[in-house]
Amino acid sequence: MVVNYLVSGLLAIMIFYSFGIAINVHTTLDKENAGKLLRKLFPIYFLWGIFISITAEIIYLLQGQQIQAFVMAIITIGYLYSRQILVPKLNKNRDLANEGDEKSKKIFSSLHFQSVAINLIQMILLIFILFI
Secondary structure (H helix, E strand, O other), X not given: OHHHHHHHHHHHHXXXXXXXXXXXXXXXXXXXXXXXXXXXXXXXXXXXXXXXXXXXXXXXXXXXXXXXXXXXXXXXXXXXXXXXXXHHXXXXXXXXXXXXXXXXXXXXXXXXXXXXXXXXXXXXXXXXXXXX
């Protein structure tokens, strides 16, 4: 039962962050300050995702729910990849793009799309877990 709250809570955090915070930061703050704020928030967001998804995975394993544990492992890997690999690359290419590097603008757009896709897939997987 507790694990359902963890999974539901993680999904709620993801929806709120994606459609509440990230979008409104860009419409409320200027480009420079929006970037500064998101650079502080994203690593924390991903860290909480890692913590909650690993906790849920362990609980599923202890309950013998192998499919749910496996799916949570995939979600955890998505958070780890996003936090440790994508975020540094996104930041680097955003900085270069802001300096006028056209190639970095394209790379940033591609990385950003990848980040959004991972986040969306994770949300779909969480919904899947809640309904199996």
